[in-house]
């Protein structure tokens with residue numbers, strides 16, 4: 001079974017909105033919306049992976065990151081550990097740098113059905129705290 005560690009950023013602006021992006025049609029969890037992020041590479045810390053992935057995918061440099069949740073999930077073909085970082089300060093303006101659609105959503109309006117099943121608990125926690 002493939003084992004992956006993933007670092008993702010919950011980018012939240014001063015209005016309490018979160019920037020989410022849509023996964024590609026040919027990717028695992030195709031077309032689902034997600035918190036930008038990706039695989040932690042060999043020898044890389046979760047924080048460093050977060051900064052690298054956020055720059056690659058949405059063009060921002062995080063200035064702070066607080067671990068909000070860490071979840072394990074078993075897909076039929078892989079076991080993933082997801083690190084969800086709350087980022088409320090960054091340099092730049094997030095956009096779909098890899099051509100992916102992106103949008104701001106009020107924290108209370110996040111919809112679990114739009115995200116991969118692994119995100120269920122973190123979406124519930126975000127809504128509860130909105």
Ligand SMILES: Nc1nc2c([nH]c(=O)n2[C@H]2C[C@H](O)[C@@H](COP(=O)(O)OP(=O)(O)OP(=O)(O)O)O2)c(=O)[nH]1
Nearest residue numbers: 006008028029034035036037038039080116118119
């Ligand atoms: N980025 C992100 N990935 C998520 C979320 N929820 C969730 O189940 N995943 C899963 C989907 C993928 O199996 C994995 C993330 O991999 P990825 O495709 O983003 O990896 P990556 O950016 O490094 O891209 P690549 O190397 O495959 O090109 O985690 C989420 O909210 N954000």
Ligand SMILES: [Mg+2]
Nearest residue numbers: 036037038039
């Ligand atoms: Mg990614």
